[in-house]
Amino acid sequence: MPRTDLTPAPSPLAPDGGLVAEIEAYLASLPAPARTPAAHPRPPYVCPLGSTPQPWHAGHPLPRATLLDRVLRRPARPVPVSAADHLRLASRYIGAVGWLQGAMWDGAGRVCLLGAQAAVLAHGYGTPATVRTARVQLMEVLHATGRPAASPDEYNDRPTTRQADVHQLLDRAAARAGRLGL
Template identity: 70%
Template sequence: MGTALLLPVPLALTPEGVALVAEIETYLATLPARPVVPYVCPLGSAQQLWNAGYPAPAPTLLNRLARRPARPVPVTVADHLQLASRYMTAFGWTQGRLWDSAGRVCLLGAQAAVLAHGYGTPTTVLRGRVQVMEVLHATGRPHASPDRFNDTPGTRQADVHHLLDRASARALSLGI
């Protein structure tokens, strides 16, 4: 049994099509020359740690002697929300619980994990949740809490990442 090889049909341009192509090429020739720089998506698939670019909390000698954790790394509210999104990307997302046995986290679980790893303070987390609530209400999704939005049937991981991204941008614009 033979298989037929399907070749692409040659493109035949009408005179109007040829004129349109010429018009586009003429327009493009008037644009200033710019070096070609490939676009790299900030949410790309390159493997990196969820906290890449942020210093790890480092205990001092006194902290080690007193057997206490290092001081938290100060982060802005915008950074905290970005870290929560990155943590969720690295470990996975879940609904209906803070985390599951596979290590996946919900929105609140991601915020708690970022805090537990020594980034920010409880106040940073609270201010981040306020920004998330502001975005939810501004976009017509008046949920009682970010956790309710996370656990709503039909909410996808991408929706949570988008929400965190918008809340982070809002916090950045407010300088917090």
């Protein structure tokens, strides 16, 4: 039977009552958001995992040039790090700037595995001997896990390798180097 009444049915969303009025009443009952005074800046951003963002080299001192370094115009001595720390720093560096395949770095700053190791070294963490030891650990893990490669860089550039695989490789190699005291 067709409707003969042409007046619209009352909507539960109508502002004169119903759902909208109920939502507005609920929102009005909530406490006002706390205001931070101008003298007190807002606290730093806290990520959902409960820690503040850290620079990739957090936990390690920055390389500092001595007076003699400045007089002789030479770079600061590198911060001594173990091979395990070097591998962890390389993983953090990739996480901070981005990962790349097929080149050491690109214009956006992303790096491959070798580029991350070179960047950690260039920023003053470790020595070339530390990097060599770390690369040996990477090769050991690749062969021990059934992923033989001619170099860690070849593994990085394989089409099937993902960024998570590189982080996992660096983590396993760091754990191995840590167990060996390297």
